[in-house]
Amino acid sequence: MPEIFDVAVVGGGVIGSAVAYDLSAAGQSVILFDAAEDLGLAASDAAMGGILTQTEMACLGPLSTVIRRSRDIYEPWLDRLQHATGQEVHVLEGGDIQVALDRQEMDRLHTEMAPKWLQAPFEVRELTAAEARELEPLLSDQVVGGFLLREELALDPRELMVALRGALARSTAEVRVATRVAHVRSGPGHAEVELSDGSVIEAGTVVVAAGHQSGRLLPALADLIFPIKGEAFDLRPPGYTTYPLNHHVFAEITYGDERGYPYLVPRHDGRVAAGVTYEEHVHDDAPTPKGRDSIRAWTSTLMPATADWPLERHWAGLRPASPDHIPVIGYLDEHRRLLAATGHSGLGVTLAPVTAEMVAGLVLGSTGAERLEERLYICRPGRTFNSAELTPAPTVR
Numbered sequence: 132m133p134e135i136f137d138v139a140v141v142g143g144g145v146i147g148s149a150v151a152y153d154l155s156a157a158g159q160s161v162i163l164f165d166a167a168e169d170l171g172l173a174a175s176d177a178a179m180g181g182i183l184t185q186t187e188m189a190c191l192g193p194l195s196t197v198i199r200r201s202r203d204i205y206e207p208w209l210d211r212l213q214h215a216t217g218q219e220v221h222v223l224e225g226g227d228i229q230v231a232l233d234r235q236e237m238d239r240l241h242t243e244m245a246p247k248w249l250q251a252p253f254e255v256r257e258l259t260a261a262e263a264r265e266l267e268p269l270l271s272d273q274v275v276g277g278f279l280l281r282e283e284l285a286l287d288p289r290e291l292m293v294a295l296r297g298a299l300a301r302s303t304a305e306v307r308v309a310t311r312v313a314h315v316r317s318g319p320g321h322a323e324v325e326l327s328d329g330s331v332i333e334a335g336t337v338v339v340a341a342g343h344q345s346g347r348l349l350p351a352l353a354d355l356i357f358p359i360k361g362e363a364f365d366l367r368p369p370g371y372t373t374y375p376l377n378h379h380v381f382a383e384i385t386y387g388d389e390r391g392y393p394y395l396v397p398r399h400d401g402r403v404a405a406g407v408t409y410e411e412h413v414h415d416d417a418p419t420p421k422g423r424d425s426i427r428a429w430t431s432t433l434m435p436a437t438a439d440w441p442l443e444r445h446w447a448g449l450r451p452a453s454p455d456h457i458p459v460i461g462y463l464d465e466h467r468r469l470l471a472a473t474g475h476s477g478l479g480v481t482l483a484p485v486t487a488e489m490v491a492g493l494v495l496g497s498t499g500a501e502r503l504e505e506r507l508y509i510c511r512p513g514r515t516f517n518s519a520e521l522t523p524a525p526t527v528r
C-alpha cells in the first residue's frame with residue numbers, strides 16, 4: 132500500500148525546508164524529499180545571505196509588497212526556528228550601503244535608482260562620501276557618495292540551514308534525503324510522487340520546490356525556470372573574531388571593459404563573503420579561476436584592504452530564475468494538487484518566510500495573514516512573465 136501524507140514537498144533547499152516546516156507546525160502530515168545527501172546543499176548553500184529589500188532591481192517592482200511582508204515576519208520566523216532548535220542564527224542589522232566610486236555612477240544612482248528606492252516601502256538615506264566612510268572606514272577613497280538601505284539584514288545561509296534542518300528534525304515532518312523524485316502527478320482525489328526507485332507516495336498536495344530543476348517535474352515550468360550561475364568566496368581578514376564590517380556593502384563599478392558587482396557580506400565569526408557573478412542559463416555549478424579573479428578585482432576596488440585578506444572557500448551555485456525574477460507560487464493543475472514554489476532568483480533566502488506563509492495559505496485556506504491574496508496574485512503561475520513590463524533587468528545577483 133502506498134503511504135499517504137497531507138503534503139509532499141520535493142526539494143529541501145531553503146524554500147522547500149521552510150515550506151515543510153511551516154506546514155508541519157500547522158499540523159499537516161508532511162514528507163520532504165531531497166536528492167542530495169542533506170538538505171540545503173544546492174543554491175541555498177551558495178547564497179551571500181543578504182535579506183534584501185532594495186539592493187536587487189527585482190525588489191523594486193511589484194515584488195516589493197511581497198518582500199515587505201517577508202522582512203516584517205523574518206525576525207519572528209527566525210525566533211521560532213531558534214526556539215525550536217536552540218540554534219542561534221546571527222543577524223547583522225543596520226542595512227546595506229550601496230556606494231558609487233565615480234560621478235557617473237552617482238548620477239545613475241540619483242536618476243535610475245533613487246526614484247525607485249523612494250517609491251519602495253522601505254527606508255533609504257543618501258550618504259556623502261564622508262558619511263559612507265564614517266559608517267565603513269575601509270571603503271575606498273574613490274567613493275564619491277552612496278545610499279544606506281537601512282532595513283536590509285544579513286545572515287549566514289549555512290547557519291540558517293542548520294536551524295531549518297534542526298527544526299525539521301524536531302517536527303513531525305518526515306525527511307528523506309538522497310531520494311530523487313522522478314515524477315509528480317495529480318488526480319481528482321490525490322497527488323502522487325514517484326521516486327526514482329519506482330515507489331509511489333500519495334499526498335493531498337505536492338509542493339515542487341526543486342530550485343532550478345523544478346521544470347523537469349512540472350512541464351508547465353519547463354520553459355520558464357532557468358539557472359543563473361553565481362560565484363562567491365569567503366575572505367578571512369586577520370585578527371577578527373566578529374563582524375569585520377558594520378554593514379553589507381554593494382557597488383556597481385566599471386572595471387576595465389567589464390561591469391563589476393562587488394558585494395561584501397560580513398559574517399559573525401570574522402569572515403567576509405565576497406561576490407558575486409551573474410551568468411544566465413549556465414548549468415554547471417563549478418567555481419572558476421575567472422570568477423575568482425573578477426570578484427577579487429572588483430572587491431579590491433571597492434575596499435582595497437580586502438586584496439590582502441586570505442581566501443577560504445570558493446563556491447558557485449545556480450539561482451532558480453523566472454523571466455521576470457518574481458517567484459512562481461501557486462497551483463499548476465486543474466485539480467489544485469500540484470503546487471509550485473520556485474523561481475526566487477537571487478532572493479530565495481530573503482523570501483523563504485513569506486513563501487512558506489503563502490504556500491500554507493493555499494494549502495490550508497487563508498492563514499489570516501493580511502493581504503495574502505495580493506501577494507499570491509503577484510506570484511501567480513499564470514501571469515504573462517513579461518519582464519520588461521514588470522521589472523527592469525536585475526543588477527546584482
Ligand SMILES: Cc1cc2nc3c(=O)[nH]c(=O)nc-3n(C[C@H](O)[C@H](O)[C@H](O)COP(=O)(O)OP(=O)(O)OC[C@H]3O[C@@H](n4cnc5c(N)ncnc54)[C@H](O)[C@@H]3O)c2cc1C
Pocket residue numbers: 141142143144145146147164165166167170171172173174175176177178179180181182183310311312313340341342343344345348359360361362363406407408447448449450451472473474475476477478479480481482528
Ligand atoms: C552566488 C549566489 C548568491 C546569492 N545571494 C543571495 C542573497 O544574498 N540573498 C538571497 O535572498 N538570495 C540569494 N541567492 C539566491 C538563493 O540562494 C536562492 O534563491 C535560493 O537558495 C533558492 O532556494 P531553493 O530552495 O528554491 O533552491 P535550492 O537551494 O537549489 O534547492 C532545491 C533543492 O531541490 C532538490 N531537488 C531538485 N530536483 C529534485 C528531485 N527531482 N528530487 C528531489 N530533490 C530535488 C535539490 O537537491 C536542492 O536541494 C544567491 C544565490 C547565489 C547562487
